[in-house]
Amino acid sequence: MAQLIDGKAVAARVRAEVQADVERFKAARGLVPGLAVVRVGEDPASKIYVTGKKKAAEEVGFRSWEHHLREDISQEALLVRVRQLNEDPSVHGILVQLPLPKHIDAERIISAVSPEKDVDGFHPVNAGLLSLGQPGLRPCTPLGAMRLLEEAGCAPAGKRAVVVGRSNIVGKPMALMLLQADATVTVCHRKSDLPREVAQADILVVAVGVPELIQGEWLKPGAVVIDVGMNRKPDGKLVGDVAFQAASQRASAITPVPGGVGPMTIAMLMRNTLIAASGGV
């Protein structure tokens, strides 16, 4: 049976580390890190996420603000709000909760956030710094997945890592982080022969949003599996992108869903906000 990678426990540890660092930071700088979260409209999942982020921010000792804006806000008015936050010296991190309403150009809004305050790591400058291997703010979910690999005692160097999914938020930055950690990295997607690719993965990271797409029988015995998926089945049960039961028979370590990568995202967001408040990486 595979070792369970307990993301909840690791996330709690990261948050405790950040909390301790924040105390030192406040004492040394006489300054409280501030995180501003912008939420537009009434998406119920966004509301839950934002509440969780605000709560976590307060627990580690940040100031935090939620800017809740009307669904029908104009793009220009949203840009003005982002620019105000860019200029506000008490705000060190800015997060615009996605998705945004359809009449808003999300890329435009993300690009308007100052790269130094872009604690989501989604700004083109930060995406570029990651690709170039230069210091910058990194996306939180792949950062969290890297930390889970470390906690599982899995060093990527020289291993074959397979990333299923190529989103800007998880798949691509994950692949770049694994590459920087000296793994041989393959990125797969809907045109890939998944059983063949998965069978060669010493490290498998899946982020596609398709319930139990990856069959346990496909895995290389001993693989370390990071399942970023979080899907609700018709019966209400939460499952990942990997068929957990069968996978945990073959993997050496695997993240559960829920309780794996999920809690890490917020923890790494706290870490990023402290980095931004400290004046960069």
Added chain:
Amino acid sequence: MAQLIDGKAVAARVRAEVQADVERFKAARGLVPGLAVVRVGEDPASKIYVTGKKKAAEEVGFRSWEHHLREDISQEALLVRVRQLNEDPSVHGILVQLPLPKHIDAERIISAVSPEKDVDGFHPVNAGLLSLGQPGLRPCTPLGAMRLLEEAGCAPAGKRAVVVGRSNIVGKPMALMLLQADATVTVCHRKSDLPREVAQADILVVAVGVPELIQGEWLKPGAVVIDVGMNRKPDGKLVGDVAFQAASQRASAITPVPGGVGPMTIAMLMRNTLIAASGGV
């Protein structure tokens, strides 16, 4: 025997296309695209490259300037020069020839070039836009390699592409372009099991700078091979990173060295400069 992918011929065609587009652009806009090349010091290879770029720029109908600066120029003075070019409306493309002297922070200089004029595609913003799949100026060598694949009738979608080398100039942007073209992409480096990875490549791109590192016998029969390497052997002969003779027995198509990817880089630089003059992609 593999089909030879004639980069010299394709590059000539691209340059002729750009030349025709430049004529139309001048007629429509009453404006001549301008390319400024900055060269620091006396590196003999840089001198040859810059001369070639200037000549190509004049042939397609651009204005071009070479700013040749002393080896001992300070970083601050070089930054000032770059900023002057950023502000000069007659300059649409700026290229700082690498390598720079050791006392200069090359990353800092590259980041100082306005992203809109960064015809090398090396600025973090452009690297980020590539990673995010958004329009931007792309690095010339991988752009040229993509064009060669197209000319060879090789569509990457659904194929396994293997990139050997993970530089910021070739390997990483190449992998991202192949991924965007729907290939399943593996990136390899010194920690990879190269024979194993190469054997699975429908498309193989090699950019490591090690003469004939890739043995022909490793190739999957029918592979399409793009060899970005350009190495001089002790006897003065130019060879690529792939052992050409043996490789051309197994590949379905292969670039020669010289006369493969090399000429494409300058051709795509011309294309990028016209794109920059046109006000972006």
